Amino acid sequence: MSLEERELEVLIGPQHPASGHMRLVAKIDGDVVVELRPNIGYVHRSVEKLAEVKKYLQIIPLVERPSLADTTANNLTYVMAVEKLLGIEPPPRAQYLRTLLAEINRIHSHFYGMGIHGVMIGSSTAYMWCFGDREPLIELAQELTGARLTYSYIVPGGVRRDLPQGFEDKVEKVMRYLENRMPDYFDLYFNNPVTRARLEGVGVLSREDAIRLGVAGPNLRASGVPYDVRKVEPYAAYPELDFEVVTEEAGDAFARVMVRVREIQESIKIIRQVLKKIPDGPILNEKYMKMIPPNLRKQVEETGRIKFPGVFANLRVPAGEAIARVEGGRGEVIFHIVSDGKMSPYRMRMVTPSFRNVILFEHLTRGVRVADIPAIYGSLDYFPPEADR
Amino acid sequence: MQDLLSLIFEPYVFVPLIFPGITVAFLLLLVIIWLERKMAAKVQLRYGPLYVLKPLGGAIQMVADLLRYLFQEPIIPKTVDKLAFILTPALLFGMAYLPTVAIPVSPTFYAFRSDLSLLIVLALSTLAPIFTVVMGWASNNKFSLIGGVREGYIVVSYEIPMFLSALSMAVLYGSLDLVDIAEAQKGLWGIFLNPVAAITMLVLMYMSTSKFPFEIPEAESEIVAGAYTEYSGILYGLVMGASYVKLYVLSLVFSILFLGGWNPVPGFMANDPLLPGVLLFIKAFIIIVIGAFLRAVYPRFRIDQAMDLGWKTLLPLSIISIFISLAEVMIMGGA
Numbered sequence: 001m002s003l004e005e006r007e008l009e010v011l012i013g014p015q016h017p018a019s020g021h022m023r024l025v026a027k028i029d030g031d032v033v034v035e036l037r038p039n040i041g042y043v044h045r046s047v048e049k050l051a052e053v054k055k056y057l058q059i060i061p062l063v064e065r066p067s068l069a070d071t072t073a074n075n076l077t078y079v080m081a082v083e084k085l086l087g088i089e090p091p092p093r094a095q096y097l098r099t100l101l102a103e104i105n106r107i108h109s110h111f112y113g114m115g116i117h118g119v120m121i122g123s124s125t126a127y128m129w130c131f132g133d134r135e136p137l138i139e140l141a142q143e144l145t146g147a148r149l150t151y152s153y154i155v156p157g158g159v160r161r162d163l164p165q166g167f168e169d170k171v172e173k174v175m176r177y178l179e180n181r182m183p184d185y186f187d188l189y190f191n192n193p194v195t196r197a198r199l200e201g202v203g204v205l206s207r208e209d210a211i212r213l214g215v216a217g218p219n220l221r222a223s224g225v226p227y228d229v230r231k232v233e234p235y236a237a238y239p240e241l242d243f244e245v246v247t248e249e250a251g252d253a254f255a256r257v258m259v260r261v262r263e264i265q266e267s268i269k270i271i272r273q274v275l276k277k278i279p280d281g282p283i284l285n286e287k288y289m290k291m292i293p294p295n296l297r298k299q300v301e302e303t304g305r306i307k308f309p310g311v312f313a314n315l316r317v318p319a320g321e322a323i324a325r326v327e328g329g330r331g332e333v334i335f336h337i338v339s340d341g342k343m344s345p346y347r348m349r350m351v352t353p354s355f356r357n358v359i360l361f362e363h364l365t366r367g368v369r370v371a372d373i374p375a376i377y378g379s380l381d382y383f384p385p386e387a388d389r
Numbered sequence: 390m391q392d393l394l395s396l397i398f399e400p401y402v403f404v405p406l407i408f409p410g411i412t413v414a415f416l417l418l419l420v421i422i423w424l425e426r427k428m429a430a431k432v433q434l435r436y437g438p439l440y441v442l443k444p445l446g447g448a449i450q451m452v453a454d455l456l457r458y459l460f461q462e463p464i465i466p467k468t469v470d471k472l473a474f475i476l477t478p479a480l481l482f483g484m485a486y487l488p489t490v491a492i493p494v495s496p497t498f499y500a501f502r503s504d505l506s507l508l509i510v511l512a513l514s515t516l517a518p519i520f521t522v523v524m525g526w527a528s529n530n531k532f533s534l535i536g537g538v539r540e541g542y543i544v545v546s547y548e549i550p551m552f553l554s555a556l557s558m559a560v561l562y563g564s565l566d567l568v569d570i571a572e573a574q575k576g577l578w579g580i581f582l583n584p585v586a587a588i589t590m591l592v593l594m595y596m597s598t599s600k601f602p603f604e605i606p607e608a609e610s611e612i613v614a615g616a617y618t619e620y621s622g623i624l625y626g627l628v629m630g631a632s633y634v635k636l637y638v639l640s641l642v643f644s645i646l647f648l649g650g651w652n653p654v655p656g657f658m659a660n661d662p663l664l665p666g667v668l669l670f671i672k673a674f675i676i677i678v679i680g681a682f683l684r685a686v687y688p689r690f691r692i693d694q695a696m697d698l699g700w701k702t703l704l705p706l707s708i709i710s711i712f713i714s715l716a717e718v719m720i721m722g723g724a
Contacts, residue, residue, distance in 0.1 A: 008531060010531050010532070010535075011531075016613060017609050018609070018611070031693065120610045121610070121688040122608065122610065123687070123688035124429060124433065124684065125433050128434065128435060129434070132433075188686065189688075192686070192687065194687045194688050195688050197694055198688055198689075198691060198694075369692070369693060370535070370611060371608065371689075371691040371692060373611065374610040
């Protein structure tokens with residue numbers, strides 16, 4: 001029998017319980033995967049092209065939509081690029097608030113990824129727990145920004161809202177809850193012999209390959225590369241905060257999960273520091289603050305909620321180019337904006353971590369078992385809409 | 390009317406139709422699936438089934454589900470082998486429940502008594518998986534095919550050690566008759582005489598009925614629903630129920646082999662089948678509940694890992710259990 005006849009082509013997705021919005025074309029020989037090719041593009045939303053006809057402020061919600069679980073990263077990166085072109089700096093308090101939301105978002109984005117991964121290898125408990133424990137964080141973000149996922153919190157020159165009353169106590173309560181909750185996850189899920197058997201040694205990505213393939217985020221750090229944009233090219237309030245870049249040496253699916261777990265612990269550390277160190281002051285750049293009419297400005301100072309100055313509606317950005325990078329929950333987000341001085345960018349390039357990680361589907365699945373496909377897929381925390389944009 | 394009642398309580402009618410037969414199996418199905426979902430929900434910090442009969446926590450959720458299955462259109466795709474596709478669910482369910490006829494309810498209440506009733510139950514229980522494999526082939530779907538093949542691989546890795554550990558108890562008691570085996574446990578239960586066999590058999594029972602962590606033939610995130618992918622409506626209801634019924638049958642056998650069957654039952658009650666039957670059912674029910682609870686604890690193994698476990702760990706253990714039985718028989722001077 002020739003090799004071609006031995007192989008069975010299985011189309012996993014897009015109508016499959018665990019494929020997400022994409023198709024995996026798997027060629028299998030018995031239970032062994034010979035080749036797996038991701039077929040992406042099912043949820044392409046043309047974000048880059050749409051940005052060319054939208055005004056600068058309208059692009060903020062637009063870039064958030066593709067990566068629904070990790071919106072702050074896109075929001076922050078885009079605004080940072082715009083700010084570079086505008087040549088303005090947000091005030092220190094706004095920088096801290098941005099960091100606060102980014103870290104809250106990082107934790108719940110990691111929970112999202114771990115939950116999906118859990119149900120992909122069959123642990124419905126891990127799924128429910130992760131999605132349940134994501135909830136207090138989403139509620140924190142909701143109280144801070146007014147939205148559960150699509151915050152649009154970060155605007156050129158600052159942020160939209162100040163800390164609500166008594167927010168510090170609520171955050172501390174949630175952080176303490178998370179710390180007390182983590183041992184349960186280890187008891188039932190991470191140290192479960194079946195979980196270990198399914199994840200350890202599966203989908204091993206070597207350090208060299210991780211660098212060569214341009215992998216981003218926790219997947220890169222799980223292969224022992226201590227690369228984190230927060231350290232390499234600090235932004236927002238990160239230069240003033242003390243935290244460590246989490247790495248694991250093994251490079252397998254379990255290491256990728258462990259990086260996320262330990263990053264949650266680091267994020268808790270960062271959030272506590274932010275709330276301790278956060279300076280007083282305005283939350284919007286002075287230049288824009290002045291443009292708000294005096295009676296409204298008084299209201300802004302009292303309520304801590306920005307009323308957008310008129311200039312925001314038709315924000316014109318000076319001609320030029322700018323690149324901004326941010327370490328989001330899933331990895332490095334890059335925005336490149338080319339402006340020709342009009343009301344919309346001439347060109348906007350959005351590079352998302354999922355798009356950079358999609359290559360791993362092909363690379364990591366050669367020669368694995370069929371049941372390892374979801375185990376590897378989940379461990380990458382891959383999000384199809386984010387990759388398709 | 391009187392005749393009809395007395396006919397129903399004749400053992401050869403009562404056993405297949407009421408207990409442990411189809412009626413109780415069916416009621417158990419309705420309860421255990423609800424309980425499984427409810428227990429998993431408790432661990433997962435949520436409510437589970439709730440709105441169907443709210444005062445009892447959604448206890449008749451499965452009745453509602455059954456009604457839905459009954460009225461849903463059973464879609465039969467054009468490309469399937471129609472005869473096999475339609476018949477296999479009924480045969481699978483029937484075969485899963487058939488072994489109950491050979492299970493005794495009390496020392497004097499059974500459909501028929503045979504010297505080989507243990508062998509009959511085990512032999513009948515092995516027939517059901519064949520239909521799962523046929524189902525995977527008849528569905529003409531790649532996921533179904535993989536699911537059917539997986540079922541086949543799992544069968545060969547659990548069947549031999551499960552039989553060996555069950556038969557080690559027959560060696561110990563010197564009989565293949567379930568009534569004799571249960572009666573021999575008036576004092577010490579089998580699980581204390583041969584714990585290795587008990588543990589091996591328990592794990593393999595869960596493996597044979599696709600309980601977590603062995604929910605491999607219908608792994609949702611890998612192969613949609615395995616051999617059952619193309620099924621809908623009441624046909625799907627039947628195939629889903631079959632594995633629970635099989636677990637119920639094997640749990641009854643496990644209770645008789647290792648948990649003393651209807652013992653301890655006071656001597657004067659032994660002739661009335663009510664109390665022994667209830668005791669036997671409770672023991673089997675606990676075994677099923679443990680199996681259902683595992684869903685909340687474990688992810689699922691990969692198929693090669695499950696086969697490794699079957700061939701490399703449980704098969705040697707089951708052979709050891711035979712030697713334990715032999716040694717005990719030698720020491721105690723024969724049964």
